[in-house]
Amino acid sequence: MPNHPVLMHTALDATDCRGLAEFYRQLLGLHYRPGDEPPESGPDEADWLVLMDDDDHRVLAFNQVSELARPTWPTDEVPKQMHHDYLVADVDELRRQRRYAEELGATLLFDRTDEEDEPLYVLADPAGHPFCLLVQ
Template sequence: MSSHPVLMHTALDATDVRGLAEFYRELLGVRYRPGDETPVEGEDWLVLVDGDGRRVLAFQWVPELARPDWPRHEVPKQMHLDFRVPSAAELERHRRRAEELGATLLLDRTGDAEEPLYVLADPAGHPFCLLVGSE
């Protein structure tokens, strides 16, 4: 047993909780925790879990959300998520998938030989990175 806190999940604010949860569910190939699968009127909290049932992301309703304007800083991103893939080919495949699911490309840094990556924004505007990396 650890004597330190353990991260349960990362929670993202959203004005459309189900819509943002669906984006990440499809992008990451995860599922809703039991009880969250069926949309409910007025839902304000959803959790996604991995194949082993471990919490991955949560989504909390807020009445309004200023969309980050990265790379400017008038509305800061406040946090972002990084997702790694094993190869340049997978990087391209997952960028296309993310855009098909509603993401917007913010930065193409695939020409960087040391760490090729894309910065995208999810449908609510939260920036996230897709990069080639190892564990």
Template sequence: MAEYPQLLHTVLDAVEVRELAEFYRRLLGLQYRPGDDPPAGGEDEADWLVLTDGQGNRTLAFQQVERLERTTWPRPDVPMQLHLDLTVPDREALEAQHRRALDLGAELLFDRTDDPDEPLYVYADPAGHPFCIFVA
């Protein structure tokens, strides 16, 4: 059993997935995960993209949404929005980390542990930010 879940990458919602991924790729000197590069001359229909560091470690991911209100931070009208994906090696570790998350104050939002390919739990942290723990 893993003592702690591992951070996989940070996921940012975006109306224009490629545009936001490209901004961060350039700003931070990251690379696209193999297969996520912009298409050569074709129409880009990406709804999920991942950026990696120089060693191939995932750092940021971007997922398509239809609408996204810009944050008004530091005013609280529209808070900052993101979620974290945390991984564990197997179902036993998933259940152990599930209990730990709840004990530490997380609120269970969604249980998809019946998925044979990617069992997961989705939680809200004590401040309300969502995160997932799933079997990698």
């Protein structure tokens, strides 16, 4: 791993996680991460989906939310809703990158470093936009 976080994918909130994922899958010619494909039968209860490019690099992820105000761009009455996830090599690097981000002006919003499968921090940049630092 490099000495800096690497952009893993851009995550978008959606009230219809599958519907938005399908839009971008078709628009950009992407494919689902194995296991994220639509179910062959029964209800689709996906609340987190990842789309990948032809080289199997993550490009976009979709997070199910119950409500989402539609952005009013170009006005800032309701700003755009998205964040970036940045992958780091291990928990020690995760802690180091958190400290560095905070030195640069980030604020810690959520600490999930006790989760063994995917420890992460959610931070806000100086303007308040959230982003994640995580180990996978």
